[in-house]
Each structure stands twice: as C-alpha cells, then as structure tokens.
Amino acid sequence: xxxxxxxxxxxxxxxxxxxxxxxxxxxxxxxxxxxxxxxxxxxxxxxxxxxxxxxxxxxxxxxxxxxxxxxxxxxxxxxxxxxxxxxxxxxxxxxxxxxxxxxxxxxxxxx
Amino acid sequence: xxxxxxxxxxxxxxxxxxxxxxxxxxxxxxxxxxxxxxxxxxxxxxxxxxxxxxxxxxxxxxxxxxxxxxxxxxxxxxxxxxxxxxxxxxxxxxxxxxxxxxxxxxxxxxxxxx
Numbered sequence: 001x002x003x004x005x006x007x008x009x010x011x012x013x014x015x016x017x018x019x020x021x022x023x024x025x026x027x028x029x030x031x032x033x034x035x036x037x038x039x040x041x042x043x044x045x046x047x048x049x050x051x052x053x054x055x056x057x058x059x060x061x062x063x064x065x066x067x068x069x070x071x072x073x074x075x076x077x078x079x080x081x082x083x084x085x086x087x088x089x090x091x092x093x094x095x096x097x098x099x100x101x102x103x104x105x106x107x108x109x110x111x
Numbered sequence: 112x113x114x115x116x117x118x119x120x121x122x123x124x125x126x127x128x129x130x131x132x133x134x135x136x137x138x139x140x141x142x143x144x145x146x147x148x149x150x151x152x153x154x155x156x157x158x159x160x161x162x163x164x165x166x167x168x169x170x171x172x173x174x175x176x177x178x179x180x181x182x183x184x185x186x187x188x189x190x191x192x193x194x195x196x197x198x199x200x201x202x203x204x205x206x207x208x209x210x211x212x213x214x215x216x217x218x219x220x221x222x223x224x225x
Contacts, residue, residue, distance in 0.1 A: 046214070
C-alpha cells in the first residue's frame with residue numbers, strides 16, 4: 001500500500017522557491033512525515049521531518065496541514081544542485097523496518 | 112555532520128564469488144541498516160542491527176549475511192554472488208532523537224555481478 005502520493009515530476013526556476021506537495025491521507029497519529037532527496041547515483045540525503053508542527057532547518061521548511069493529511073516541502077531559493085528525486089515518507093517513530101520510499105517527485109531546477 | 116562511508120562506489124564481481132561490502136559511521140549510532148535499491152522496486156531492507164553483534168532480518172535477507180563486530184562498522188556479505196544481486200547497495204545509520212530516529216545514508220555501492 002502506498003502511504004504517500006507525490007507528483008511524478010516538477011520544474012522550478014533557479015532562485016525561486018520550490019514547493020513539493022505530498023498527500024498522506026491515511027497517516028496515523030504516531031507517524032512522522034520525513035523528506036529525503038536522492039541526487040542521481042548517490043545515497044538518499046535526509047532533509048527534514050515533522051510530526052504536526054511546521055519545521056524549518058538550513059535546507060528547507062516543512063509545512064504540515066492541520067489535519068495532517070498533506071504536507072509541503074519548501075526549498076526557499078532553489079539552485080541547480082537541488083535537482084534530484086524527492087521522497088516523502090510517513091513512518092512510526094523508532095520502528096526500524098519502515099523506510100518505505102515510493103516513486104518520489106523528480107524536481108528539475110532550470111537556469 | 113553525520114558521515115556514513117561505504118568501501119566502494121563501484122564493484123564488479125563474478126558469479127559465485129564471495130563479496131564483502133563495508134560500511135562505517137562516525138557518529139556513534141546504535142542502529143545500522145543495509146538496503147538495496149532497484150528501479151521500480153524502491154528501497155528494500157536486507158538486514159539491520161541495533162547493537163554490536165545483534166542483527167535482524169529485513170524484507171529480503173536471502174542470499175545475504177551481515178556482521179557487526181564493532182559499533183561503527185556493519186558489513187554485508189554475499190556468500191555466493193548471483194546475477195540477480197546486481198544492484199545499488201545502500202548503508203544507513205540511525206540516531207535516536209527524542210521520540211523518533213533519523214536514518215542517514217552512505218553514498219552507495221553499485222555492484223555488478225557478471
């Protein structure tokens with residue numbers, strides 16, 4: 001069962017904000033929303049995670065709706081190096097066998 | 112910054128060979144993981160370990176074994192490599208942060224079995 005739904009691809013102009021949506025309508029109360037990205041032929045890179053509050057770090061911001069059924073990852077000033085596949089994952093805290101990557105969104109940042 | 116390193120980026124082996132993939136993390140993480148990633152199949156968990164000398168089977172352990180003799184090192188062993196084990200192998204380690212944990216991945220090893 002796919003726990004998350006993401007658009008297969010998106011484009012963004014360099015220097016503009018990239019807003020990547022994720023639907024997780026069946027999320028449980030104890031599940032966190034995690035975002036990773038994978039640049040071609042490299043290992044996945046952790047970006048950010050959250051439970052119900054919005055979160056921000058040096059890489060991105062995560063906005064989670066009040067009903068927790070969807071979220072948006074925001075890269076405030078996209079660069080060419082942000083071109084990657086972005087994965088939204090929902091997982092229960094401290095359960096080791098639950099990193100389920102779907103197809104993700106292929107973000108292309110264009111000059 | 113968390114650093115997870117893998118012994119090789121690219122590896123080519125022959126069918127029947129014994130293959131060792133090494134993973135080292137420098138952040139004193141308790142948990143370590145081995146995944147394989149194949150097009151259209153996503154990330155699949157092979158084995159994980161939550162302590163030295165401890166191991167747990169993941170979703171696809173057949174044909175693989177693991178070793179964790181030291182906290183920072185987790186090895187994946189293919190006892191007799193086969194062509195269907197051609198894949199990208201990813202190691203990860205995890206740090207408990209409050210009520211959750213975050214997995215950090217290495218750069219990956221692309222293994223080709225001929």
